Amino acid sequence: MALYKTLARIFMFTMVLQACGQNDNITIKTTQLSNHVYMLEGQGGNIGLSVGDDGVLIIDDQFARLTPKILAAIKKISAKPIRFVANTHHHGDHTGGNANLAEAGATIIAHDNVRSRLETDKEKDMLPVITFNDKLSLFINNERVLVFHLDNAHTDGDSMLYFTESNVLHTGDVFFSNRYPYIDLTSKGSVDGYIEAVKVGLMTIDEDTKIIPGHGQLSNKAEYEIFLKMMETLKNNILAEINNGASEEDVASNETLTKTYDDLGYSWNFITSEKIRRTFYKSLKK
Incomplete structure (x- = not known):
């Protein structure tokens, strides 16, 4: 577990360094999903x-x-003020811009556990000022936005946001x-919680829903179902090995799983196949 914590810290530190050192090379890509809902890609979480007339709501704010x-990308779409920032969880590639946006007048919203974890950074300007335990609704730009907590999935403070009229779901890092x-085990994330969270997301949407994942390209329900099958397949494969007495090293070295x-x-530079195993x-094992 100590090694896992160290790797997690190295990852987050590396992401921050990349944000600082490669800022000039980053372009913000904007994709329109409905009359007034957009997806922005840059560096970090989507x-x-x-x-709309009520102002601007941002979900996550990168570095x-x-x-x-x-x-600048937002101003090309709307000159209205930024009213709300909703954080899907506490990681720095999703909350790094909180203080800047709060200074610009935005109100930051997140789950209770997000504030608790951000408080350890002792940067008060980046803290959510509205928190919730289970769910809440935002009524903005002629639309109800459902915000709901997911237990112990990617972390212990994950939320998804669903735009009820636009039929757009932002999953945060639960996709x-x-x-x-x-899956951030040091922040009380878990495989079982993650799988259950994906199921909740799938029950919320239909075949026409556009999905903004925490990372990666714009997606849809069919692809999210494939993702769920992957998670369940890996769980079944690895749980069978655990039940047969396999050690962590046995599982880590078993590429067939x-x-x-x-x-x-599916293997990538941070979450390799060995690391996911x-x-x-x-x-x-817990």
């Missing part, structure tokens, strides 16, 4: 955006150094499109 570029997910999805390109083992 951003959701609602614009602090990218705020000027993000704001990594076409790649293995990062993930081969089907390795061959489809170790993550599943550690979570399921």
Whole structure:
């Protein structure tokens, strides 16, 4: 577990360094999903955006150094003020711009556990000022946006946001499109919780829903169902090994357990096939 914590810290530190050192090379890509809902891609977690007469709602805000570029991209769409920022969880590639946007007048919203975890950073300006335990609704730009908590999935503070009229779902990091997910065990994430969270997301949407994943390309229900099957397949494969007495090293070295999805390109630079096997083992062994 100590090694896992160290790797997680290294990952987040590396992401921050990349945000600082490669800022000039980052372009904010904007994709319109409905009359007033957009997806923004830059560096870090994907951003959701609602614009209209009521102002602007942002879902996640990437890194602090990218705020000027993000704001410039938003201003091309709307001159209205940014009223709300909703954080899907506490990781820095989703909350790094909080302080900048709060200074610009935005109200930050997140789950109770997101505030608790961000409080340890002792940067008060980045903290959510409205928190919730289970769910809430935002009524903005002629649309109800459902915000609901997911227990112990990617972390212990995950939320999804569903635009009820636009039929758009922002999953936060409870979906990594076409790649293995990062399950933050040090922040009380778990394999079982993650799988259950995906099922909740799938029950919320239909075949026409556009999905903004935490990372990766714009997606849909069919692809999310494939992602769920991957998660359940890996769970079944690795749980069977655990029940047969396999050790973590046995599972980590057994490439057959993930081969089907390795061959489809799910392994990536941070969550390799070996790391996902170790993550599943550690979570399921408990």
